[in-house]
Amino acid sequence: MTHFRKSIVSVLLSLVASAALADASLLNTSYDVARDVYKDYNPLFQKYWKAKSGESLELKQSHGGSSKQVRAVADGLEADVVTMNQANDIEFLAEKGLVAKDWAKKFPNNASPYTSAMVFIVRKGNPKAIKDWSDVAGPGVQVIIPHPKNTGNGRNTYLSAWAWALKQPGGNDAKAQEFLGKLLRNAPLFAAGGRDATTTFMQRKMGDVLITFESEAEMIAKEFGKGEFEVVYPSLTMQTEFPVAVVERVVDKKGTRKQATAYLEYLWSKEGQENAAQNYLRPRDAELLKKYAASFPAVKTFTVDEVFGSANKAFATHFKDGGSFDQIYVAK
Amino acid sequence: MKSTRATQEPAWVRYGLLTVGLGFLFFFLGLPLVAVFVEALAQGVPIYLEALKEPETASAIGLTIGIALAVLPFNIAFGVAAAWAIAKFEFKGKSLLITLIDLPFAVSPVVAGLIFILLFGSQGTFGNWLSEHDIKIIFAVPGMILATLFITFPFIARELIPLMQAQGKDEEEAAVSLGASGFQMFWRVTLPNIKWGLLYGVILSNARAMGEFGAVSVVSGHIRGETNTLPLHVEILYNEYNAIGAFAAASILALLALVTLVAKTIVEWRMKQETEMLNTVLAPEKT
Numbered sequence: 001m002t003h004f005r006k007s008i009v010s011v012l013l014s015l016v017a018s019a020a021l022a023d024a025s026l027l028n029t030s031y032d033v034a035r036d037v038y039k040d041y042n043p044l045f046q047k048y049w050k051a052k053s054g055e056s057l058e059l060k061q062s063h064g065g066s067s068k069q070v071r072a073v074a075d076g077l078e079a080d081v082v083t084m085n086q087a088n089d090i091e092f093l094a095e096k097g098l099v100a101k102d103w104a105k106k107f108p109n110n111a112s113p114y115t116s117a118m119v120f121i122v123r124k125g126n127p128k129a130i131k132d133w134s135d136v137a138g139p140g141v142q143v144i145i146p147h148p149k150n151t152g153n154g155r156n157t158y159l160s161a162w163a164w165a166l167k168q169p170g171g172n173d174a175k176a177q178e179f180l181g182k183l184l185r186n187a188p189l190f191a192a193g194g195r196d197a198t199t200t201f202m203q204r205k206m207g208d209v210l211i212t213f214e215s216e217a218e219m220i221a222k223e224f225g226k227g228e229f230e231v232v233y234p235s236l237t238m239q240t241e242f243p244v245a246v247v248e249r250v251v252d253k254k255g256t257r258k259q260a261t262a263y264l265e266y267l268w269s270k271e272g273q274e275n276a277a278q279n280y281l282r283p284r285d286a287e288l289l290k291k292y293a294a295s296f297p298a299v300k301t302f303t304v305d306e307v308f309g310s311a312n313k314a315f316a317t318h319f320k321d322g323g324s325f326d327q328i329y330v331a332k
Numbered sequence: 333m334k335s336t337r338a339t340q341e342p343a344w345v346r347y348g349l350l351t352v353g354l355g356f357l358f359f360f361l362g363l364p365l366v367a368v369f370v371e372a373l374a375q376g377v378p379i380y381l382e383a384l385k386e387p388e389t390a391s392a393i394g395l396t397i398g399i400a401l402a403v404l405p406f407n408i409a410f411g412v413a414a415a416w417a418i419a420k421f422e423f424k425g426k427s428l429l430i431t432l433i434d435l436p437f438a439v440s441p442v443v444a445g446l447i448f449i450l451l452f453g454s455q456g457t458f459g460n461w462l463s464e465h466d467i468k469i470i471f472a473v474p475g476m477i478l479a480t481l482f483i484t485f486p487f488i489a490r491e492l493i494p495l496m497q498a499q500g501k502d503e504e505e506a507a508v509s510l511g512a513s514g515f516q517m518f519w520r521v522t523l524p525n526i527k528w529g530l531l532y533g534v535i536l537s538n539a540r541a542m543g544e545f546g547a548v549s550v551v552s553g554h555i556r557g558e559t560n561t562l563p564l565h566v567e568i569l570y571n572e573y574n575a576i577g578a579f580a581a582a583s584i585l586a587l588l589a590l591v592t593l594v595a596k597t598i599v600e601w602r603m604k605q606e607t608e609m610l611n612t613v614l615a616p617e618k619t
Contacts, residue, residue, distance in 0.1 A: 035572050
């Protein structure tokens with residue numbers, strides 16, 4: 001109960017002195033299921049940094065919906081680093097001048113230390129025989145996804161299906177849009193977020209297929225049991241990135257640039273990569289990817305940059321007001 | 333011709349209404365409450381206790397209670413002062429003041445939180461000045477206290493205004509004419525008269541302070557172990573697929589609510605007793 005007493009005292013103290021006490025501490029602001037990865041990563045980095053520089057670091061974490069989190073950073077949440085699940089969110093901070101314009105080049109691999117893939121979660125035994133995107137859009141199938149216009153999860157699904165349709169023989173944008181129309185008609189509802197979609201599918205037993213991150217499948221297993229569902233890898237899907245960046249304005253003010261940069265760089269170390277793999281995120285390190293091959297079956301993926309140019313371009317074409325999603329919805 | 337009194341409805345009406353009322357209570361209040369505890373204890377008591385011992389959960393409990401305590405003196409001072417001014421004096425702009433007191437009831441909590449972001453956020457009105465002086469308000473505890481204060485300040489005033497208006501100012505005038513100082517009059521006459529009403533208001537505002545989600549969520553920044561209150565912590569645990577942890581934290585909130593309910597019932601009972609006593613004492617004079 002010491003934490004309990006401590007925080008009561010700290011609340012009362014903060015009334016007297018609201019100025020921040022300066023010490024070597026970093027705040028990592030993340031998306032809402034990032035806890036497990038960084039809970040294990042933080043002690044690894046603390047140990048490494050202690051050995052390297054002799055400093056003991058305090059590492060704090062903030063979690064929430066990705067877009068909400070970057071908005072808080074823009075409004076003054078003093079995050080030294082942001083570790084997100086969408087490039088758009090970091091772009092938003094770059095536009096506001098909090099993150100370097102060339103943030104994606106500050107670290108290897110597009111500043112994304114690990115990746116995941118969009119996969120299908122189907123009911124045990126795959127009763128509707130859902131194998132690929134064409135089956136998801138097929139007759140009599142219900143698909144559960146979060147809203148494509150305002151959730152990262154939903155956008156990834158939308159773009160994955162679009163890219164798959166483009167790559168079919170004779171595929172073009174018009175055909176892809178038509179295919180998405182068919183697929184979206186199979187969605188009885190749009191969930192508010194990833195977690196909400198999972199609850200709809202697993203607990204309320206709605207739908208035949210749920211589309212989500214490969215890494216999230218393991219979290220679903222943790223809560224609902226492994227035998228309850230099967231994971232299906234489509235013939236082509238999106239490699240989702242988890243971009244990271246140093247928040248320039250904050251590290252300059254706090255004098256923590258060195259620590260913050262090292263914190264992110266260490267994500268690419270063997271230890272950092274192995275920790276990602278153990279948390280079901282695909283490591284960039286080829287050797288480790290092979291070592292954990294059982295968790296990460298080979299799957300043909302594309303990146304947003306390859307098919308759509310950039311995350312911002314994809315957003316503008318498909319999800320802005322009047323974009324392809326809105327056109328499909330008006331037509332429907 | 334047989335006449336029926338208003339209280340003598342046919343049996344089917346009475347039982348029908350009773351069933352609807354109780355059924356509603358059961359499905360919308362009873363079941364969810366039970367469900368919280370069932371889910372929290374789904375994997376046994378030891379795991380439940382383990383979930384509560386998580387430093388982040390313990391800190392969320394502490395922060396929630398801490399904020400409620402920090403808000404209390406402000407709410408009492410404001411509530412009593414506002415009720416005093418409105419009930420005992422006539423002045424210009426009184427109805428405007430009453431409207432302003434009700435403002436937090438009308439404004440959505442999320443909007444209330446955003447107001448503080450607009451004022452104290454780094455892109456906000458005072459953002460630069462605060463940042464230059466290294467004072468943190470939002471995304472820190474002071475901002476959360478401010479947001480909670482905004483949401484809860486009407487409760488005590490709203491409770492006291494009708495009470496003080498009903499009591500009138502005769503007793504205070506008598507005290508002053510007998511030579512009491514302002515403070516003596518307040519301490520010996522006014523406060524004893526309003527104490528149960530005040531306590532009732534305190535309990536209501538406290539319950540609201542501990543359960544507040546929207547306004548606090550906007551200004552919190554969700555730093556674990558630092559600016560995460562219980563309601564925020566429940567949401568984040570649930571989103572992380574930590575159902576046991578989420579429901580364990582929710583069960584603490586439910587317990588706090590139950591304690592509030594019991595305290596509220598006791599205070600209501602005492603208030604009723606006191607007015608009845610007063611009425612019997614005053615009854616002969618009134619006729």
